[in-house]
Amino acid sequence: MEAGGTAVANIQSLDPSASPLDYYGWELRRQREAHGLKQGQLGDIIFCTGSLIGQIETTKKVPTRDFSERVDAALGTDGLFSRLIGLVLRSQLPSWFQPFADMEAKAAYLSSYQAQVVYGLLQTEEYARTVLATGLPDDLDRLVAARMERQRILERERPPLCWVVLDEAVLHRPIGGPDVMRRQLAHLLRFTGHRWMHVQVLPNAAGQHSSLDGAYTVMRFDDDPDILYTEDLISGHMTANPDTIREASLRYARLQAAALSLDDSAVLIARVMEERYGDQFRPEERTVA
Known part of the structure; x- marks a missing residue:
């Protein structure tokens, strides 16, 4: 029993319909045994320990996308685990x-x-980790992996068109320290001239503005009503109320009008990165999609 007696007992009672994570663990064990492999043997093939295989099969650990792709390659499962991992992380x-x-x-x-x-x-992974850690989660690694998985929508052949306005205070708040912030701001600059992602900065000089009440996101769909998303201290809230959406859209238009242009926003981000976090952005590092 490579993962210990407890792991074996747990896997025998695992309900594959309980959650995506339970199904992943159940299916991993089923596919492994169908190939006549012990946990340690599969671990050797995909360069991990048999103990890790056992922990994933018993939902003690959440698999990664890299792990899933290696399992698919090792077991010839035609992308099964690579498809499942999105549901698991979500x-x-x-x-x-x-x-x-x-x-x-x-x-x-x-x-x-x-x-x-x-x-x-x-968000970069290290920036996200620092932000998520403030909520004192039971399993920070799971939350970070889930946040990074969200970003995969930007890798689609046709991703959503995104327009983000950041308050200038976001650039100056040293989340994670200077090194983390330098890399985070450099990451923002990589979207300069991007086809699908646009970043504007609302400068401190704008003073009072239409969205002093806080952050929000408006989502538009091809065939469904628009949705407004906001958060409070405890949870998030969505509404499709037309009057609320209209008000939010008007406020956002005013925000964009008060914000710096896309190019001037990039100049400000680069200046803050250089002056506050000790590194100068090099234009040749930009990647334009």
């Missing part, structure tokens, strides 16, 4: 946040204003 999001993540993934157009932190789709 299920690791807080229950109140999952409806928004589902809608975000389906949206054709996203417009978001962020007053405190970088928008989740634009």
Whole structure:
């Protein structure tokens, strides 16, 4: 028993219909045994320990996308686990946040204003880890993996058109320290001239503005009503009320008018990165999609 007696007992009682994670563990064990492999043998093939295989089969650990791709290659499962991993990681999001993540993934157009932190789709992994750690989660790794999985919508052949307005305060708030912030701001600059993602900065000089009440995101769809998403201290809220959507859209238009242009925003981000976090952005590092 390579993963210990407890693991074997747990896998025997695993209900594959309980959750995507349970199904993944159940299917991994089924496919492994169908190939006549012990946990350690499969681990040797995909360069991990048999113990890790056992922990994933018993839902003690959440698999990664890299692990899933290696299992598919080793077992010849035609992308099964690579497809499952998206569902697994999405299920690791807080229950109140999952409806928004589902809608975000389906949206054709996203417009978001962020007053405190970088928008989740634009966060680096180390920045996201620092932000998520403030909530004192039981399993930080799961939340970070789920947030990074959200960003895969930007890798689609036709991703949603995203327009993000960041308050200038977001650039100055040293989340994770200077090194983390330098890399985060450099990541934002890589979207300069991007076809699908546009980042504007609302400068401090704008003073009072139409969205002092806080962050929000408006999602538009090809065949469904628009949705407004907001958060409070405890949870998130979505509404498709036409009057509310109209008001939010008007406020967002005013925000964009008060914000710096796309090019001037990039200049400000680069200046803050150089002056506040000690590194100068090099234009040749930009990647334009």
